[in-house]
Amino acid sequence: xxxxxxxxxxxxxSGATALDGVDLHVGEGELVALIGPNGAGKSTLVxxxxxxxxxxxxxxxxxxxLAQVPEGREMFGDLSVDDNLRLGGxxxxxxxRDTTEIYRLLPGLDGLxxxxxxxxxxxxxxxxxxxxxxxxxxxxxVVDELSLGLAPLVVTELVGHLRTLxxxxxxxxxxxxxxxxxxxxxxxxxxxxxxxxxxxxGPAGDLARDPRVTAAYLGGDVTAExxxx
Amino acid sequence: xxxxxxxxxxxxxxxxxxxxxxxGLVAIYRVTRVVNFAQGxxxxxxxxxxxxxxxxxxxHGLAELAxxxxxxxxxxxxxxxxxxxxxxxxxxxxxxTLGLAVFAYAVEIVIWGxxxxxxxxxxxxxxxxxxxxxxxxxxxxxxxxxxxxxxAAFFARTDxxxxxxxxxxxxxxxxxxxxDTRRMGLFAFALGGALGGLAGVLTTPVQQVTFDSxxxxxxxxxxxxxxxxxxxxxxxxxxxLLLGVAxxxxxxxxxxxxxxxxxxxxxxxxxxxxxxxxGAVPEMAR
Numbered sequence: 001x002x003x004x005x006x007x008x009x010x011x012x013x014s015g016a017t018a019l020d021g022v023d024l025h026v027g028e029g030e031l032v033a034l035i036g037p038n039g040a041g042k043s044t045l046v047x048x049x050x051x052x053x054x055x056x057x058x059x060x061x062x063x064x065x066l067a068q069v070p071e072g073r074e075m076f077g078d079l080s081v082d083d084n085l086r087l088g089g090x091x092x093x094x095x096x097r098d099t100t101e102i103y104r105l106l107p108g109l110d111g112l113x114x115x116x117x118x119x120x121x122x123x124x125x126x127x128x129x130x131x132x133x134x135x136x137x138x139x140x141x142v143v144d145e146l147s148l149g150l151a152p153l154v155v156t157e158l159v160g161h162l163r164t165l166x167x168x169x170x171x172x173x174x175x176x177x178x179x180x181x182x183x184x185x186x187x188x189x190x191x192x193x194x195x196x197x198x199x200x201x202g203p204a205g206d207l208a209r210d211p212r213v214t215a216a217y218l219g220g221d222v223t224a225e226x227x228x229x
Numbered sequence: 230x231x232x233x234x235x236x237x238x239x240x241x242x243x244x245x246x247x248x249x250x251x252x253g254l255v256a257i258y259r260v261t262r263v264v265n266f267a268q269g270x271x272x273x274x275x276x277x278x279x280x281x282x283x284x285x286x287x288x289h290g291l292a293e294l295a296x297x298x299x300x301x302x303x304x305x306x307x308x309x310x311x312x313x314x315x316x317x318x319x320x321x322x323x324x325x326t327l328g329l330a331v332f333a334y335a336v337e338i339v340i341w342g343x344x345x346x347x348x349x350x351x352x353x354x355x356x357x358x359x360x361x362x363x364x365x366x367x368x369x370x371x372x373x374x375x376x377x378x379x380x381a382a383f384f385a386r387t388d389x390x391x392x393x394x395x396x397x398x399x400x401x402x403x404x405x406x407x408x409d410t411r412r413m414g415l416f417a418f419a420l421g422g423a424l425g426g427l428a429g430v431l432t433t434p435v436q437q438v439t440f441d442s443x444x445x446x447x448x449x450x451x452x453x454x455x456x457x458x459x460x461x462x463x464x465x466x467x468x469x470l471l472l473g474v475a476x477x478x479x480x481x482x483x484x485x486x487x488x489x490x491x492x493x494x495x496x497x498x499x500x501x502x503x504x505x506x507x508g509a510v511p512e513m514a515r
Binding site: 050052068070074075076077078079083086087088090091094097132136 | 388391392394395398399401402403404405406407408
């Protein structure tokens with residue numbers, strides 16, 4: 001049974017087709033990557049998964065709960081870290097807003113509870129964004145551009161957190177990334193989205209060796225120096 | 230000295246009315262990015278209704294409460310028309326509120342006529358520091374200050390207040406976490422209606438109200454709100470009180486009343502300074 005099942009998804013913005021018949025699935029507890037260039041429709045897919053845009057055709061089925069780590073982190077900048085996290089549990093009602101678990105999972109946030117989210121570093125904000133999404137107690141986490149604008153060391157730490165969440169709690173992750181090397185290194189399966197269509201999909205290892213992927217996204221052979229698994 | 234204290238307290242009382250109107254504007258603007266030009270109408274409707282209800286024999290307190298709740302309902306209705314339709318831009322909504330403010334004149338004249346109205350407030354004269362003033366001014370302050378404290382607590386402590394702040398801070402992120410931003414906008418309009426209504430109910434015993442009193446209120450309220458770039462309630466409170474005091478001092482020591490002129494000059498200055506500093510004015514016009 002799949003956590004996310006997308007069939008024939010088409011999204012149009014005032015005439016322009018952003019997504020054109022996309023088929024995609026994320027199995028329970030699976031790590032899946034979605035790579036593609038700017039303007040391929042990656043963020044539209046994220047919005048469709050979260051129900052923020054209405055598809056013109058096709059279906060999105062989500063089993064359980066889906067939470068989103070949006071591109072650009074989208075902090076509630078003038079609220080505290082703790083408030084940002086608590087708001088992540090908005091759908092769970094009053095009792096679903098206990099943040100203790102999040103500080104245990106992401107200890108880096110513990111000392112920042114009272115800090116204004118807008119004044120944190122990019123890496124800290126990304127951590128808040130992940131924590132805020134986890135507050136929804138998701139079965140699937142959709143992470144839109146995890147690494148964008150962050151230092152490699154920070155990205156490594158964040159990837160570590162995603163791995164742990166996946167391994168220990170069976171959290172399924174759909175990672176949307178421009179950094180194909182990172183995405184293919186972390187995930188087991190991947191899709192390549194170009195101009196609104198899935199042009200390639202398969203095991204991440206195969207895609208990493210596919211000449212079309214290496215030429216367009218990896219600038220050479222990834223297997224030699226991909227991130228350690 | 231006793232003159233000064235008298236003007237000060239009177240000015241604070243009048244300014245409290247402006248501050249309430251201003252905070253209503255801020256509450257609505259923060260969440261919806263709409264400048265609500267119907268804000269003054271809430272005060273007029275609540276004041277007129279209170280006069281009618283008192284005339285019909287309802288006791289003080291109950292009449293005022295009913296009027297404030299009606300103003301909240303009016304706020305909700307204005308919000309529903311102004312932002313209810315998905316995809317309405319804040320600029321369009323602003324024009325809608327302007328239209329509704331004029332429409333309110335017609336409704337008010339049909340129901341209450343075009344003559345000034347008032348009703349008695351807290352009777353008697355208070356003596357503070359040698360200054361004699363109507364005791365009602367102290368009641369205005371005695372109600373406004375706790376209302377602002379309660380509002381601050383509401384936004385800082387409650388889930389609903391936090392959600393409203395979240396919409397103000399980042400509407401997209403608010404939708405991502407599942408907050409219904411349009412519902413929050415409607416709530417803000419209802420809150421704005423109640424605050425405007427409270428301003429009308431509190432100040433009418435010392436300043437009689439006509440159907441077009443909303444112009445004075447909206448200009449002064451907007452001036453106070455613009456001081457805090459329409460987003461900072463505490464600055465709006467301070468701005469409202471400052472305006473009230475400045476106008477009363479100028480009227481008291483000077484030759485005549487320049488209420489609107491003082492407000493307009495203050496608003497213009499604040500907008501120029503803000504535009505020079507960080508472009509807050511273009512954002513308002515968007």
